[in-house]
Amino acid sequence: MRKSIVALLLASIVAIAGVATIPGCNFTTANISGFVVSKDKDGMQTADKFNPHETIYAKATLSNVPSKITVKWRVIAVKVEGEKDNSPIPDLDRSFDLPSDGTSSYQLSPPENGIPPGTYKIEAHMFTESGEEKDQKSAMVTVAGG
Numbered sequence: 001m002r003k004s005i006v007a008l009l010l011a012s013i014v015a016i017a018g019v020a021t022i023p024g025c026n027f028t029t030a031n032i033s034g035f036v037v038s039k040d041k042d043g044m045q046t047a048d049k050f051n052p053h054e055t056i057y058a059k060a061t062l063s064n065v066p067s068k069i070t071v072k073w074r075v076i077a078v079k080v081e082g083e084k085d086n087s088p089i090p091d092l093d094r095s096f097d098l099p100s101d102g103t104s105s106y107q108l109s110p111p112e113n114g115i116p117p118g119t120y121k122i123e124a125h126m127f128t129e130s131g132e133e134k135d136q137k138s139a140m141v142t143v144a145g146g
Helices: 003-020
Strands: 029-039 057-063 069-082 094-098 102-108 118-128 133-141
Touching: 029 118, 029 133, 057 069, 057 118, 057 133, 069 102, 094 102, 102 118
Parallel strands: none
Antiparallel strands: 029 057, 057 102, 069 094, 069 118, 118 133
16 A cells, blocks of 8 residues: 555656646746845945935846846835825836846936935836736845935
8 A cells, every 4th residue: 555655646746747748838937036225236235225426236146047037116205295195206217137047137216416305115017928926025225314
């Protein structure tokens, strides 16, 4: 009896492995496995508070990517004086294509008079070649002081 259970389990594992390798079947678990906002390009000085004259860096790490992927970055003015609450800032949108696993970086450089004080949300959205959104991550940042 025990041998037949072991044989049945092994046959199930082989059958499952075979299904996972059928061409044309997409069982991808592509995802944004890491997301940081920082004061430096390498993402070592993570932060959520910035002064108006600091550059804000964001980095998304993409994993289990089976083919080309597009990362679309957005900035939303959550609560910023002079802006409607929760309004996207289309001029800051950026898109980057990646052929496989890797990182996508975003940089928000302050204009000459600085980033207006307030609360912002930085988003990274990951899309397949067919346009299907696979994952998204975001972080809130506050710009204050001078």
